[in-house]
Amino acid sequence: MMEQTQPGAARLESIRPGDALPDRELKPDNVQLFFYNAVLWNAHRIHFDAPYATEVEGYPGLVIAGPMIGDWLNQAVEEWLGEDGDLIAIEYSNRAASYIGETLVSGGSVTSVDHATGELVLEVFVKNEAGEIIAPGVARARWSTR
């Protein structure tokens, strides 16, 4: 078990359901989207071929990759945890598409915290410019004794 003198333990004690994770503004551009799909080896044209995405598929622009948006939910949790805990599970869905040029915001809040076991449940989101949640998620984390 953690000792009360550790800074991480003191921080855990102060966490309450409803605590907010910091918001983060995300402005992916086509270079970032290209890098992301290149590292996957994903050639789906809706992510890099603007004439194809708009004229053939009828999208308003280049489509931001769904799993990259999912990754930002993971980052929201990990940045909030810092060195104090580990992300142990996450579930999310891509509810609506978003497009290059949009500014997205990631964030979340604490749903529950067990001060004895160090287990936390967090609700996370990525919102679009209209404030609609395009990717809702639920994460589980565990406070570490590091």
Place this chain on the structure above:
Amino acid sequence: MSSLLSDELLSNIGRQTSPNRELVTRREIRKYAIATGNRQARYLRGDQAPPMFHVALFWDVVELDQLSPDGVSIDALLPKFPLEKAMAGGLHIEYLQPVYPGDWLTATRTLTDIYEKEGRSGPLIFYKVDMRIENDAGEAVILEETTRILR
């Protein structure tokens, strides 16, 4: 009774890919961390793989002539569904062990379920694919369940 899902289609439940073994490298971790806008030093340095790095590690490395005109490759695990328009998908990931450069990981994907629901504007087909990622000792490292919806 289901109207869209034939017994033949449902017989694909349980289908599995052959295991895919890949090496985790510092270079690939760094590229993934940079591309996703990660801000944590241990990932940007490539000392440890960030969450969801496995998505890149196990994306199919297809050849150019395996791509359809839209740039997508056919997923050999999936049967031909009577509905084809893909809607929102969901992911559930469990991170059981950290991943470091030098690790060899093996992923096996299984089609675990196909079912139908009535949506507001017609029938929907759901399917689930499990990906089990294990290390060379056979221990589970990451478990991922994908749910996709077709309309």
